[in-house]
Amino acid sequence: MPELRELTYKDVTRRLRQLGFRFYRHGKGSHELWMRDSDGRVVPVPHHRGKTIRKDMGAQ
Numbered sequence: 001m002p003e004l005r006e007l008t009y010k011d012v013t014r015r016l017r018q019l020g021f022r023f024y025r026h027g028k029g030s031h032e033l034w035m036r037d038s039d040g041r042v043v044p045v046p047h048h049r050g051k052t053i054r055k056d057m058g059a060q
Contacts, residue, residue: 006052012045
């Protein structure tokens with residue numbers, strides 16, 4: 001399985017828009033919720049200035 005690279009907030013939101021997601025609302029802290037209307041799926045996206053988003057964020 002290919003290794004996922006770190007992405008910026010801008011890269012993640014661009015890809016989510018391409019997949020049919022839209023900004024839904026602000027979540028807790030510095031997170032945003034993005035929703036896809038076709039199936040109602042909601043995805044939390046961290047928005048930390050100057051930091052990249054890694055696959056293993058929050059994993060232990």
